[in-house]
Structures are given as C-alpha cells and as structure tokens.
Amino acid sequence: MGAGMTTIKDVAKAAGTSFKTVSRVINNDDNVTPETRKKVQDAIKALGYRPNTGARMIRSKKSGVIGLIADQAGMSVHSVNLIRGAQEEAWAQGKFLMVINIDDNHQNMDAAIDKLLERRVEGIIYAAMYHHAVNPSDELRAVPLVLANCYDERGELPCVVPDEYAAACDVTRHLINTGHRRIAYLNLNPRIIAGRERSRGFLDTIHQHPAVDGWTEKAISGEIGQEVSRVDEVMSNLLNSDRRPDAILCGKDEIAMSVYFSLVEHSLQPGHDMAVASFDNLEIIAESLKPGLSTMALPHYEMGQWAIRHLLSENLEISHERLSCDFIRRASA
Amino acid sequence: MGAGMTTIKDVAKAAGTSFKTVSRVINNDDNVTPETRKKVQDAIKALGYRPNTGARMIRSKKSGVIGLIADQAGMSVHSVNLIRGAQEEAWAQGKFLMVINIDDNHQNMDAAIDKLLERRVEGIIYAAMYHHAVNPSDELRAVPLVLANCYDERGELPCVVPDEYAAACDVTRHLINTGHRRIAYLNLNPRIIAGRERSRGFLDTIHQHPAVDGWTEKAISGEIGQEVSRVDEVMSNLLNSDRRPDAILCGKDEIAMSVYFSLVEHSLQPGHDMAVASFDNLEIIAESLKPGLSTMALPHYEMGQWAIRHLLSENLEISHERLSCDFIRRASA
DNA sequence: TCGAGAAATGACAATGTTGACATGGGTGCG
DNA sequence: CGCACCCATGTCAACATTGTCATTTCTCGA
Numbered sequence: 001m002g003a004g005m006t007t008i009k010d011v012a013k014a015a016g017t018s019f020k021t022v023s024r025v026i027n028n029d030d031n032v033t034p035e036t037r038k039k040v041q042d043a044i045k046a047l048g049y050r051p052n053t054g055a056r057m058i059r060s061k062k063s064g065v066i067g068l069i070a071d072q073a074g075m076s077v078h079s080v081n082l083i084r085g086a087q088e089e090a091w092a093q094g095k096f097l098m099v100i101n102i103d104d105n106h107q108n109m110d111a112a113i114d115k116l117l118e119r120r121v122e123g124i125i126y127a128a129m130y131h132h133a134v135n136p137s138d139e140l141r142a143v144p145l146v147l148a149n150c151y152d153e154r155g156e157l158p159c160v161v162p163d164e165y166a167a168a169c170d171v172t173r174h175l176i177n178t179g180h181r182r183i184a185y186l187n188l189n190p191r192i193i194a195g196r197e198r199s200r201g202f203l204d205t206i207h208q209h210p211a212v213d214g215w216t217e218k219a220i221s222g223e224i225g226q227e228v229s230r231v232d233e234v235m236s237n238l239l240n241s242d243r244r245p246d247a248i249l250c251g252k253d254e255i256a257m258s259v260y261f262s263l264v265e266h267s268l269q270p271g272h273d274m275a276v277a278s279f280d281n282l283e284i285i286a287e288s289l290k291p292g293l294s295t296m297a298l299p300h301y302e303m304g305q306w307a308i309r310h311l312l313s314e315n316l317e318i319s320h321e322r323l324s325c326d327f328i329r330r331a332s333a
Numbered sequence: 334m335g336a337g338m339t340t341i342k343d344v345a346k347a348a349g350t351s352f353k354t355v356s357r358v359i360n361n362d363d364n365v366t367p368e369t370r371k372k373v374q375d376a377i378k379a380l381g382y383r384p385n386t387g388a389r390m391i392r393s394k395k396s397g398v399i400g401l402i403a404d405q406a407g408m409s410v411h412s413v414n415l416i417r418g419a420q421e422e423a424w425a426q427g428k429f430l431m432v433i434n435i436d437d438n439h440q441n442m443d444a445a446i447d448k449l450l451e452r453r454v455e456g457i458i459y460a461a462m463y464h465h466a467v468n469p470s471d472e473l474r475a476v477p478l479v480l481a482n483c484y485d486e487r488g489e490l491p492c493v494v495p496d497e498y499a500a501a502c503d504v505t506r507h508l509i510n511t512g513h514r515r516i517a518y519l520n521l522n523p524r525i526i527a528g529r530e531r532s533r534g535f536l537d538t539i540h541q542h543p544a545v546d547g548w549t550e551k552a553i554s555g556e557i558g559q560e561v562s563r564v565d566e567v568m569s570n571l572l573n574s575d576r577r578p579d580a581i582l583c584g585k586d587e588i589a590m591s592v593y594f595s596l597v598e599h600s601l602q603p604g605h606d607m608a609v610a611s612f613d614n615l616e617i618i619a620e621s622l623k624p625g626l627s628t629m630a631l632p633h634y635e636m637g638q639w640a641i642r643h644l645l646s647e648n649l650e651i652s653h654e655r656l657s658c659d660f661i662r663r664a665s666a
Numbered sequence: 667t668c669g670a671g672a673a674a675t676g677a678c679a680a681t682g683t684t685g686a687c688a689t690g691g692g693t694g695c696g
Numbered sequence: 697c698g699c700a701c702c703c704a705t706g707t708c709a710a711c712a713t714t715g716t717c718a719t720t721t722c723t724c725g726a
Contacts, residue, residue: 005394005453007712018676023714031674048475053452054396055712057387058681061338077410077617087434091441096448099432101420108424115429119386120338142381232623254621257590261623264597282617284410288587290565290594340682351706356684364704388682391711 006047015043026051057120066090066311067116067124068099071106071134071150077282078300082127082148085304093312095122113139123311126150127304131161131193144314148307149300151320160306160321164194167296167325168201171249171277172214174294175333176205180247180275181212184238186219186259188251189227195220198251198279213243219255231255235262247275247333253285256293256332275333281326292330299323339380348376359384390453399423399644400449400457401432404439404467404483410615411633415460415481418637426645428455446472456644459483460637464494464526477647481640482633484653493639493654497527500629500658501534504582504610505547507627508666509538513580513608514545517571519552519592521584522560528553531584531612552588564588568595580608580666586618589626589665608666612658625663632656 008026012019017036024032025040032040043049057063068086070079083099090097098121100112116124123143126136128150135153136145147159175183185202188195199216206214217238222228238245239262250256256278260270270276271291278286281297302323310319341359345352350369357365358373365373376382390396401419403412416432423430431454433445449457456476459469461483468486469478480492508516518535521528532549539547550571555561571578572595583589589611593603603609604624611619614630635656643652 005712009712019712020676020678020714021674024675027714033674036674050447050451052391052712054387054390055681056714058385058391058683058712059714061681063387077413080410080413084434096431096452098429101417114383118383119429254617257621258623260594261597264594284587284615284617285621288590288618290591338682342682352682353684353706353708354704357705360684366704369704385682388711389684391682391713392684394711 005052006049007052008049011040011043011047011049014047015040061120063120063122064094065096065098065119065121066308067119067121068097069109069112069116069124069126069140070099070101071126071128077284078280078298079127079129079149081300082304085301086125086127086148086308087304089305089308093308095308095312097308109137110139113137117142125304125307125311127307131164133193144311146307146311148303155320156318158310158318158320160303160310160323162298162303163322163324164197165201166322167279167298167327168198169205170325170327171279171296172202172205174327174329175247175249175275175277176209176212178275178333182243182245183212183214183247183249184245185214185216185249186231186234186251186255187216188255189220189222189224191224194279195251202249219251229255229258231258232262235259239263239266239268245274247277250276250278253278253280253282253293253295256295257285257289260289271332277333279325281328286328286330289332291332294327294329294331294333297326297328299325338385339382340385341382344373344376344380344382347380348373394453396453396455397427398429398431398452398454399641400452400454401430402442402445402449402457402459402473403432403434404459404461410617411613411631412460412462412482414633415637418634419458419460419481419641420637422638422641426641428641428645430641442470443472446470450475458637458640458644460640464497466526477644479640479644481636488653489651491643491651491653493636493643493656495631495636496655496657497530498534499655500612500631500660501531502538503658503660504612504629505535505538507660507662508580508582508608508610509542509545511608511666515576515578516545516547516580516582517578518547518549518582519564519567519584519588520549521588522553522555522557524557527612528584535582552584562588562591564591565595568592572596572599572601578607580610583609583611586611586613586615586626586628589628590618590622593622604665610666614659614661619661619663622665624665627660627662627664627666630659630661632658 008022009019011022022040025037087097102109102112121143124140124145125148127148131149133153134150145157147157149161151159151161185199187199190196206212217234219231219234220227221230248259250259256276259276263270263274268274278293278295281295286293286295306321341355342352344355355373358370420430435442435445454476457473458479458481460481464482466486467483478490480490482494484492484494518532520532523529539545550567552564552567553560554563581592583592589609592609596603596607601607611626611628614628619626619628639654
C-alpha cells in the first residue's frame, strides 16, 4: 500500500490492453468485448486493484458523498434511526454518507462544514436530535441542504419532520375507540414543539368526542436540559382523586415508565386496570416494560430516508414534509 | 460549484502570486512572507476557495480518513458511544471517521470493505455491538485493523474490550463493603462473554468473603436474539423464600428495571429495602428509574478512543487491551 | 470482394494538487 | 566590493483517473 498501490496502468499491462480499456471495464462501459472484459477483470482480481477515489473525483467532479451533520446528541438513542435511514438509502443509491457530530455548543460546527465541503459532498443533511427550529449558517447553503427533524425559521429550506399533531390525534382516537372515557395526558415541556403539538392534537380530538372527558397535566417542570419529572406527584393526585382517569397518555416513554411504577405502587396493573399509551417507541423501554408499552413510533428512519431521496432527486422545490407516525400497539392500550 | 469551483490557480491569479505559493499558504509552509500570506488568505476568503481533497489525496497519498465498520446494531443504544469516542479522537488528530453499518446477516460486508479501501482509508476499526469473538475476513487486513468490543479467535489482531471480570469484582465488592451479606446475581445468557465473565467475577469475589452468601440465578433463557426474561419468576421465588437476599446484582440494566417492578409489586422499595446494582449504564433506564440505578458503565467511549489512538500510533504490537469499567453510583446501591 | 458504418480500442489532454528543483534578490561577512 | 548563503517564490513534472477524439477492427449488404 502507500508506495506500491496498484494502478489502472498496472492492470492494463497485466491484461495486455491500454489503460483506457481498463477504465471502461471498471466503469461498466458497454463497448468492451466479453473476452477483453474477462481478461481485465482477471487482472484486476489477480493484482487486487481498487480504483482510486481521489483521482476519480478530480476528473468526474463527483465525490459520491453526502454529508450528515448530527446536532448534539444526534447520536442519542432518539435519532440513531435517522442516521441509519439516511445511510441505507444513500447506500442503495450508490452514495456514501459521511456523518459528523456536532457537540453541544456547536463550536466545531464551522470546522465540520469546512471538512465536508473540502470533500466536495454533493449535499448536506442537517439532522436535529429533537424536533425544533434551527437557523443554519449560510456556509451550509453552498451545496443542496435538507433539514431533518427540524425546520428553518425563514422557511427557505426543504425539511422533513414528524407529524406530531396527527400522531397525537391518532393515539387519542385509539384510546377512545377502545372504550376509554376519562383520559389524562401527561404533557412534555410545552417549550418544545412536540409538547405543544401533541397536546394540541390530544385536546382537539377530545373535543370532537363530547362523551369523552380529557385533560392535560404538567408532567415536566424546569428548563430544557434541566427538566424535573412531576409524574409521581401528578399520578398520586390522579389516582387519589374522584376524577380518576381510565387511560393515561404520556408525552414520552420515560414518562410512561414512571406511570407504570406509580400504578404498580397503587396495586394497579398497567394495561388492565388502566390503559397507558405514549410517544417515541424507545424500544429498550417499550419492550422491557410489562406489559409491553403501546406507543407512537417517530418516523426517524423514514426522515433519514426522505432527506436523502429529496437531496438526490434534485427537486429544488422547498417542501416542508410531515411524515406520519406509526402506532406500535403492544399490550398496555 | 461543479463547473465553476474555484481552484488554487484562481486564487493565485487573484492574489498575484504563483499557484505554488497558494499551496504553501494552505499547507502552513513556513517560507512565506507575512504580506504574501495575507494577500493569499484574503483572496481565498474572497473567492470562497476550498482545497480539493481528491487532488490532495492523489499527490500526498494520504486520505485522512479512518473507516469504522459497525456490526449489526452497531448503532444501537449500547455502542453509540464507541463511535462517538472514535469520532472525537479521530477529529482531534486531524482525521476523519467514516462509519459503515453492517446489517444483521453481514451481506453488505464485502461491499463495505471495498468502498472503504477504494477511499484509501488509513486504517479500519471493526466495532462489535456486544463483546464477542469475530473472525474478520482477510480483505480487511489490507490496512491496519483494530478490533473494538470484540477480539479475533486467532489472537492475531490488536483489540480493545471491556474488562468484564474486573467490573464484576468491583461491583460485588461494593455491595459487600456497603454491608450486604446475601447477594443474588441475576445472570445473562452464559453463551455471551459478558454473561460468563460477570458471573465468574461475582463468584470469585463472593468466595473471597466467607461471611458473605452469594449465588447466581438464571434470569434469561433461550437463544441469543430469542431471549426470554425469567426475572419475574426468579424474583418471586427469591422474595418468597426464606433465603431472601439483601442485594440483587443484575446482568444488565433491563433486568434491573424488571427487578424494580418486582420489588414494588411486593411493596419493597429499591435501594432502601433491597439494594440493586447492575451493568451497562444505559442512561435512559438508569436515570429514569427511581431511585437512580447504580450500575457499571462500560467503557464504550474509551474503547473508540483507544482504537483510534492505537491505529494512529503505528504501534504494530498486537495488544489485547482490557479497559476498566466505571461504577456509576446512584441511589440504588 | 469491397465499402460503409458500427463497434472496439487506443492516444493524449485535462483535472487540482504537491514534490523536486530552479531562480532571484537580499543579507552578512571577509 | 564581492562572494556565499538563505529565504521567498516560481517552474514543471507527477499523481491516477476520465473525457475527447482518433484509429483500428469487425460486420453486413451490394
């Protein structure tokens, strides 16, 4: 390697052709005799030749690489699937995904963008850990840019986000359709979009069903990043009141887990004595709980996939795509 | 972009120097007058020039890229930190990490290796999701290779793994030192290394303390990938027997979560009426449980870091590194 | 058998950069 | 004053490949 890496010319010599013919073979050009092709392929295999991507890049002006900038805990449990979706879709389209993680304070952001642009990425996906508004630096716009799990305030960039509102409507409807008439929603911090949209969808759906009583409870207090759970307190109030609900919808799976504990402490069996449903489908929680937690899966994988597709479709329309969420029904509701 | 990407020559023209001088500036070569340097840097900024990595690669024969192959759920919640550790260390050393995920049946493995080698990666890290033996294909050995969270059966490759045995000794010792005398260990599937090593460390430590009674319970049944939890049954037996333990050590955090539920069902308070400790430190579980779960954190981040360092140190010794685990003490033990 | 047209192959320039080496102008020292 | 030397800068080849266009070889119909 290094010094003695075999080149297209070595292969040509071994195969007894011009190096241009070798180039044709590795690029699947039609105009090559089957015998010539065979000879060349044999030589390639014998010498262990691999095309040099760097040289290819210069001539063809295509890097075959797409950059993905994952903000903060982009590698968190919440959004690994976004990266996976992007990676698999890119791979399927013959592209390579380069992932860069940005730390909390975004101090390596500019350096990251520089590195990606130096490598002549054909597009960039900016993926956020949780659904929120962002304001991407102008540097980023040097190549096609798609936002995933976030959107820009000015509405100038294509983006793909989960349809939180519809998800909340769906899960609420499910609780109603399975016979529940008193539903408490344990909301997230309303400062985050998911908090606002989920409670809006919940309440709108409740209001469409006059026979159903539904209300929201503040289950999280404190600032983002400094949040404190109020679930135990809320649950204890709910269970001891004369307005005891028959179903509890949780803003996220961690809340559902606390709810399970509260129920068990009160000798109630989740899913039997009280329906529990939730959002996020963190499998490690949803599948470990007994009974399994029925929860709305966020379309992380699909967002990654969509972002790549949009980028490669060269569709320059600025679309603001909302992807629907899947309800994963287990036994809790 | 594409057609009109500015090159080193454009910069040279704008700065009124030869393009070689521009090359010197972007490579931080000493022999450039401050004024010349300034002129060039201004031109670079004005034109938005970025060096073309492809061209650099050809001449310098260095790609600046390290490949990381993450097996299966390498992107799982368990080992994202390994990737993060590798990424940050690579970044700190001026290298770029390219991550490829291999699917369950490894069918895209060869293609993945090809892609990495075509890009002339300077080394490859093979990272496994869970600690086990692997048998890397010879293709991989074309460049320096380091195994992370796994080891090769033949012992021919450098690797870095968690010191499961020492971790088990440490946590057991902690339980003993905090006054517990009857300790049950709820073991993992003994087919996996963590299962064997953790129970070995537990039992060895117990045997060093004649005053302490300790034993293992089979908490998981079934094959890898098809595992069934026996925790409820085991716990119910333990809590109803006259040999009730005063501390429970769990093979992993998911087991600890089930243990919490069993305790609460029996009106016992985890951490108060019964100590609970565990392995893995899945924060989403360990921090959501009340009280917080005391658990041994696996050195995923450090393994990623070590792998990069070893690769870049050009230390060709085949070391088999065991990294120690950190005990994260919360309130459960 | 010949010629036309298509198919296969080759020669050579071009890509954007760095390495090796050359040049020119200033500085220090005898 | 002249010579040697160093530093700044420049010239040109080399890198591994693809694009363009030219050349050779083959095929088929008259």
